Amino acid sequence: MDATEIHSQMIEIGEKARAAAAELAYAKADRKHAALIGAADAVWKNRAKIIEANARDMDYGREKGLSPAMMDRLMLDEDRIRGIVDGLRTVAEQRDPVGDVIAEWDMPSGLHIRRVRTPLGVVGVIYESRPNVTADAGALCLMSGNAVILRGGSEGFNSSQAIHACLVEGLKGANLPEAAIQLVPTRDRAAVSEMLTMTDHIDVIVPRGGKGLVGLVQREARVPVFAHLEGIxxxxxxxxxxxxxxxxxxxxxxxxxxxxxxxxxxxxxxxxxxxxxxxxxxxxxxxxxxxxxxxxxxxxxxxxxxxxxxxxxxxxxxxxxxxxxxxxxxxxxxxxxxxxxxxxxxxxxxxxxxxxxxxxxxxxxxxxxxxxADGGEFGMGAEIGIATGKMHARGPVGAEQLTSFKYLVEGNGATRP
The missing domain is CATH 3.40.309.10 (Aldehyde Dehydrogenase; Chain A, domain 2)
Known part of the structure; x- marks a missing residue:
């Protein structure tokens, strides 16, 4: 595809994500739970297909000359797929953070005020090598009521597609919008550039990868970013x-x-x-x-x-x-x-x-x-990344960290003098 076609495709993906996010914001916890359990079952049922897709990615990685560490991140076997399934199930069993009352108080004016958790909206995740991020990010965004646009690395393209198909199967079974979890269907880097400027469609970008990728995102993004540059x-x-x-x-x-x-x-x-x-x-x-x-x-x-x-x-x-x-x-x-x-x-x-x-x-x-230093080991089931900045999320970013808050203010005919 040329640049114009990619731009049009990304705008369409963004519009679908925004519509899905509006529906997810009030989706019941039992439907999210059903979608994640359905996705976990689909991943395990299709593990042979996922491993076959991963073998093609491993061949591609070897041709690209990926380092042993990067190849290790890319590789999926039955044990790692079991880890993906366990992660999906763990997130499914977590308490839904949306609607949680963070604080509550009364004012002398007669107002009753609650600060409650609300989804961020649409999350864009850009990642390299690790196809398991497809499942982790999809699950955490869904549990927190966010739609997500996933752009996996070119080296994990086939694995991510196979895992994404399982997530969509879970969404369908729970009668949730398929566009809640979308995977960018191209290896073209122009899609990354598009995501970084989609301020009308994406509320936050989360990069998962090496210094080159994260530095690029932090330099060029017009959308807010949760990121860590390096793990020194x-x-x-x-x-x-x-x-x-x-x-x-x-x-x-x-x-x-x-x-x-x-x-x-x-x-x-x-x-x-x-x-x-x-x-x-x-x-x-x-x-x-x-x-x-x-x-x-x-x-x-x-x-x-x-x-x-x-x-x-x-x-x-x-x-x-x-x-x-x-x-x-x-x-x-x-x-x-x-x-x-x-x-x-x-x-x-x-x-x-x-x-x-x-x-x-x-x-x-x-x-x-x-x-x-991992969201799963912190009891979050999975993580979408580890944020080292000080604004909003910090440390492992789980479902709760993918929410913001709003104020619900109630009165009984209260007027301000």
Whole structure:
């Protein structure tokens, strides 16, 4: 299609989404529940077709030369499809946030005022590699009463289509508008540019992908954006850390899945334990196949350079540095972090309190793997992304975070003097 055809197609999609959003705003919870359970059943029933579609995407990804981390994000097998099904079911069982009374009060004038949750309207989601985002975003937007326009990455085109067909099957079965969850039917990047300027049709854009995609969206979008640019995740190991906890947490945070935004990218070690636990941590990482970019005093795989600080590897690499206590760790994270997720490993409560008080990342952790930085692990069923900004949503964006609010004001003939 040429640019004119894509523009016309996107406007049509936007108009359908806006109409669907108006209907979803008052859809009953039982219909949303039925749609999500129906979608989950359809995904499992069609898992062979989804895996077949994913195989074509994997071939396409190899031809494009995607990195191992990106290929891992792209890949679907039966276990991951089971995860998609479980995510859909978990969201289905959540309490519907629409209409929740956030606050309620009476005024001397006789007014009774309620602040209640209401959908945002139409959400645009632009994502790379991860076809599971098709299901996660569709489910969360539906539960929160929003219509969604999904634009998956070219590498996951076939997988996303197969999953989207299951979501539509669920909508049909629940007698909800099919346009509530739409998938842009083209790989052409012009569709992304269109979405970023569709202020009459889209209320918020959520980008899920690498620095290039998210940076592009943040620079060019005229529609408001929920985004994080990078997951530059730090772990600080305090001198009071329990050795076993530290080894378990650091290894899991780095090696469980290196390609996700919650993977640890920088290890900060209290200088007082450099020759004991610090050396053991570095040795364990190297033994696990991690390339340790070590600063002075650390026996790394390679010497760290200035470029290693503030770097999101998304691979079997980690930067490592000795620091003089929690305050230097905090200063380093402030200088090089991305306000995504940071962790302290310590048994002494004082440095933990200081770490929590003086850092303002969206997620701060104590003695827990940063791989838990995920909406599903927070009890949200799934997430549409992790927002690191400070306006509206922050941290994992689940159904509740995809709502705004309105005021319902009631009187009994009240007049203002």
């Amino acid at each position: 995740v730090h772990i600080y190991v305090d001198k009071s850390a329990d050795p076993k906890k530290a080894l378990d947490v650091v290894l899991n945070a780095k090696t469980r899945r290196t390609g996700i935004c919650g993977a640890a990218e920088c290890l900060l070690i209290d200088r007082d334990i450099a020759e004991g636990l610090g050396a053991d941590l570095v040795a364990a990482l190297k033994a696990a196949g991690v390339r340790v970019h070590g600063a002075e005093g650390i026996d790394g795989t390679v010497a760290a350079t200035e470029e290693d600080w503030g770097r999101e590897y998304l691979d079997m690499d980690i930067a490592a540095k000795l620091v003089d206590g929690v305050d230097e760790a905090i200063a380093h994270i402030r200088a090089y972090g991305s306000n995504h997720t940071d962790c302290i490993i310590a048994e002494d409560s004082a440095p933990v309190a200081r770490f929590f008080e003086r850092l303002d990342s969206a997620i701060l952790m104590h003695n827990a793997s940063t791989q838990f």
